[in-house]
Amino acid sequence: MSASTKLSSSVKALCFLAETYPIPKSSKEIAEHTGVNASKLRQLLSMIAKSKIVNSEQGTKGGFLLSKDPKTIHLQEIYCSIEDRKAFHLDVTKNNGKKGKKNPDYTKYFLGLFSEIQVDIENKMKNISLSDIMKNLNMKINYK
Amino acid sequence: MSASTKLSSSVKALCFLAETYPIPKSSKEIAEHTGVNASKLRQLLSMIAKSKIVNSEQGTKGGFLLSKDPKTIHLQEIYCSIEDRKAFHLDVTKNNGKKGKKNPDYTKYFLGLFSEIQVDIENKMKNISLSDIMKNLNMKINYK
DNA sequence: AAATATGTTACTCTTACTGTAACAATTAAA
DNA sequence: TTTAATTGTTACAGTAAGAGTAACATATTT
Numbered sequence: 001m002s003a004s005t006k007l008s009s010s011v012k013a014l015c016f017l018a019e020t021y022p023i024p025k026s027s028k029e030i031a032e033h034t035g036v037n038a039s040k041l042r043q044l045l046s047m048i049a050k051s052k053i054v055n056s057e058q059g060t061k062g063g064f065l066l067s068k069d070p071k072t073i074h075l076q077e078i079y080c081s082i083e084d085r086k087a088f089h090l091d092v093t094k095n096n097g098k099k100g101k102k103n104p105d106y107t108k109y110f111l112g113l114f115s116e117i118q119v120d121i122e123n124k125m126k127n128i129s130l131s132d133i134m135k136n137l138n139m140k141i142n143y144k
Numbered sequence: 145m146s147a148s149t150k151l152s153s154s155v156k157a158l159c160f161l162a163e164t165y166p167i168p169k170s171s172k173e174i175a176e177h178t179g180v181n182a183s184k185l186r187q188l189l190s191m192i193a194k195s196k197i198v199n200s201e202q203g204t205k206g207g208f209l210l211s212k213d214p215k216t217i218h219l220q221e222i223y224c225s226i227e228d229r230k231a232f233h234l235d236v237t238k239n240n241g242k243k244g245k246k247n248p249d250y251t252k253y254f255l256g257l258f259s260e261i262q263v264d265i266e267n268k269m270k271n272i273s274l275s276d277i278m279k280n281l282n283m284k285i286n287y288k
Numbered sequence: 289a290a291a292t293a294t295g296t297t298a299c300t301c302t303t304a305c306t307g308t309a310a311c312a313a314t315t316a317a318a
Numbered sequence: 319t320t321t322a323a324t325t326g327t328t329a330c331a332g333t334a335a336g337a338g339t340a341a342c343a344t345a346t347t348t
Contacts, residue, residue, distance in 0.1 A: 037339065060292045060346060061347060136257075
């Protein structure tokens with residue numbers, strides 16, 4: 001991956017929004033509770049908003065509000081919202097041996113090979129919901 | 145990860161060694177057939193040699209020679225030989241909210257959460273052998 | 289109009305990796 | 319014993335991605 005700080009920062013923010021639902025929270029407030037920089041949170045949450053996981057509103061009384069049940073928010077959705085890369089990523093743009101040499105087309109093959117691993121990771125992430133995470137952390141979910 | 149160039153370069157080199165077995169091949173020769181820089185290959189193969197997957201010898205007539213059956217060489221072994229990082233890696237050294245705040249210990253939890261994914265990836269990689277890769281590429285295995 | 293938000297862009301710092309070069313150590317052959 | 323070939327290791331520059339931060343346009347409420 002790596003399962004970057006971006007993912008954990010996003011999860012922290014979403015947990016906080018689930019706890020404080022239905023009060024919209026500003027990036028500043030989320031920052032204070034999670035320790036993640038407010039500007040970074042806006043970057044992440046604006047991407048997550050495009051996946052309809054949160055709703056965002058500008059202006060006074062604006063902020064971020066969860067728009068899905070934490071039971072139905074899966075790690076994979078969050079990950080895909082904030083990363084363009086695949087979790088198990090292989091850079092296949094590199095050269096592949098000298099031209100004209102009759103060496104096999106590794107590049108093409110590796111894509112297929114690793115896609116199987118990719119599918120597994122995605123399935124695993126699909127099976128972990130925000131509410132699973134919160135239960136494990138003994139957090140109270142206030143959504144609905 | 146990312147399942148970096150290092151892994152694919154290593155696999156290319158090992159495939160070549162399986163094809164040309166039992167003739168020891170120099171980093172220069174492997175470089176010519178794979179397009180990977182010879183110096184880089186020496187770095188990778190010297191690490192792989194420590195895992196007893198290949199044998200290396202210095203001097204004239206030296207070079208690299210496969211020391212295991214490609215059927216028993218798994219992607220996971222190769223990966224672990226050349227990478228210190230876990231495949232599904234999470235940096236947990238980052239701060240975790242302001243001190244004194246009673247926010248849950250995400251950092252600790254994420255480790256456990258992602259370790260499950262880690263195990264899956266490793267298992268997947270354990271199930272892919274060098275000979276599987278070579279068969280898919282229609283390469284002839286000359287080991288033994 | 290003023291205050292409070294998000295959305296977006298840009299900039300710096302750091303980290304990791306790639307590609308490459310250099311050279312010591314080792315081995316075989318001439 | 320000298321020479322050539324080869325690995326092992328270290329170092330270095332260039333590149334790419336991410337983290338953290340700041341700045342400001344845009345939008346919304348009071």
